[in-house]
Amino acid sequence: MKTLGAAHRPLRELVADELRQRILDGRLPQGGRVIEDRLAEELGVSRNPVREAIRLVESEGLVEVTPRRGVVVSVISAEEAHDLIEVRAALEVAAVRRAANQGVAPAVLEELAAILAEGAAAAAAGQFERLSMLNTRFHDELARGSGNGALVEALRSLQNRLQLLFTAGVHRRSGKAWEEHGRILDAIRAGDADWAEAETRAHISGAASRYENNRAAAADGAAPSDAAATPDGAGAQA
Amino acid sequence: MKTLGAAHRPLRELVADELRQRILDGRLPQGGRVIEDRLAEELGVSRNPVREAIRLVESEGLVEVTPRRGVVVSVISAEEAHDLIEVRAALEVAAVRRAANQGVAPAVLEELAAILAEGAAAAAAGQFERLSMLNTRFHDELARGSGNGALVEALRSLQNRLQLLFTAGVHRRSGKAWEEHGRILDAIRAGDADWAEAETRAHISGAASRYENNRAAAADGAAPSDAAATPDGAGAQA
DNA sequence: GCATCGTATGGTGTATACAAGACCCAGCGC
DNA sequence: GCGCTGGGTCTTGTATACACCATACGATGC
Structure with a gap:
């Protein structure tokens, strides 16, 4: 294996991977809401890494964030x-x-x-x-x-x-x-x-x-x- | 003005704006480190919005993040x-x-x-x-x-x-x-x-x-x- | 019956606290 | 002298707590 340190990725990245996958394989439907708290509990992590993961996935265009309104999976027209x-x-x-x-x-x-x-x-x-x-x-x-x-x-x-x-x-x-x-x-x-x-x-x-x-x-x-x-x-x- | 609500942007965005500006006008030199805690204190916010702002700016390529090592302003070769x-x-x-x-x-x-x-x-x-x-x-x-x-x-x-x-x-x-x-x-x-x-x-x-x-x-x-x-x-x- | 206002609830925004990793340097042994 | 080891410090990673905003729904007035 490579170095152990390099293999240990922060939670935000693991969460982002999981989120991406759920979106791309349809488990999270387009237009569906993503609730920080729920996702955090489901993955057994706190909300902080989830929030950071959401910023990552947002920058890739897979979700859309409206301030104080929440996150929805992008719908591509x-x-x-x-x-x-x-x-x-x-x-x-x-x-x-x-x-x-x-x-x-x-x-x-x-x-x-x-x-x-x-x-x-x-x-x-x-x-x-x-x-x-x-x-x-x-x-x-x-x-x-x-x-x-x-x-x-x-x-x-x-x-x-x-x-x-x-x-x-x-x-x-x-x-x-x-x-x-x-x-x-x-x-x-x-x-x-x-x-x-x-x-x-x-x-x-x-x-x-x-x-x-x-x-x-x-x-x-x-x-x-x-x-x-x-x-x-x-x-x-x- | 437009609606008041639309004008009220979350701290992470204000912090991201400030960070971008500091990078682009050279106050944060290329290759220089960005310390979450210091930036947070300087701007009078907690580390959380700063961390989220960093993810935003990272996705734009202005900073580079190495897990557990910190954040540096990108150097473009x-x-x-x-x-x-x-x-x-x-x-x-x-x-x-x-x-x-x-x-x-x-x-x-x-x-x-x-x-x-x-x-x-x-x-x-x-x-x-x-x-x-x-x-x-x-x-x-x-x-x-x-x-x-x-x-x-x-x-x-x-x-x-x-x-x-x-x-x-x-x-x-x-x-x-x-x-x-x-x-x-x-x-x-x-x-x-x-x-x-x-x-x-x-x-x-x-x-x-x-x-x-x-x-x-x-x-x-x-x-x-x-x-x-x-x-x-x-x-x-x- | 209908409009309007409280109020409860679910959710995001932000702060704080603590744990753990990375780095630096002094001190020690060889 | 030189490398190694230990602690101390700085910084990031993660968790928890609370405040505020958005929304739905029921109560209250007309």
């Missing part, structure tokens, strides 16, 4: 989703262009290839939970390949919020997404920035439209007016 | 600065492209023109403090013109961190920056996305190289090895 995806596209394009132009460390390339293989296998086997995780890792590694730390960080923050869109949703048509991943990687390997940009734009817009379709389909089936409703059967992967 | 500027360029280009393509609300255009006029006047008069503030406002308004909330937010966060670079620095050659601002606005008014992109890239890379020069010059004059040294006589505006 269609418009906000569109905005987030647009920002993500801009950043991811910048990342792959940079990666293609200046080359990527072999270790990162190998890692990407490994994730790609795992992802294709998981897609074929229909392991959607795993696929979602692999998808996040692929894009994270892609950002890392740019060698730009600020880019990695910014994209990770966006990814977190976008994940909210897929909460409780199954992930369909994942095979297509993984083909696109493969082509992006090919373009980077070839050092062709324009090609990489084109593939990335295609991937993101494809994922966005897949998401839109699913969202519309879910809105038909479920009650569309209830903002806190958990969309079932919807979801796509970018 | 040349490489990190480069990375941040690159991300900013990507986002700002996306913003002006979108603004040019889909048009900007007249109110925002007027606001931009007003800031531009004020900025030009301030540049001529040599009011550098004011100029820095106007510069931030111009870019903020520019982002708002894109109509993409996520973009506004992301750029604001970057701007905060970049401001660290200019801490305690005078702002030279500001006139040039404001000419560039004017051309960006012209391009958006004309609805020419390619032109707007070109002007924005020129502006940011121009500002970056002005900054680099100043940094190099400052490193010659001052002790280059001391990370916490406050560079004097350096600074540029983007």
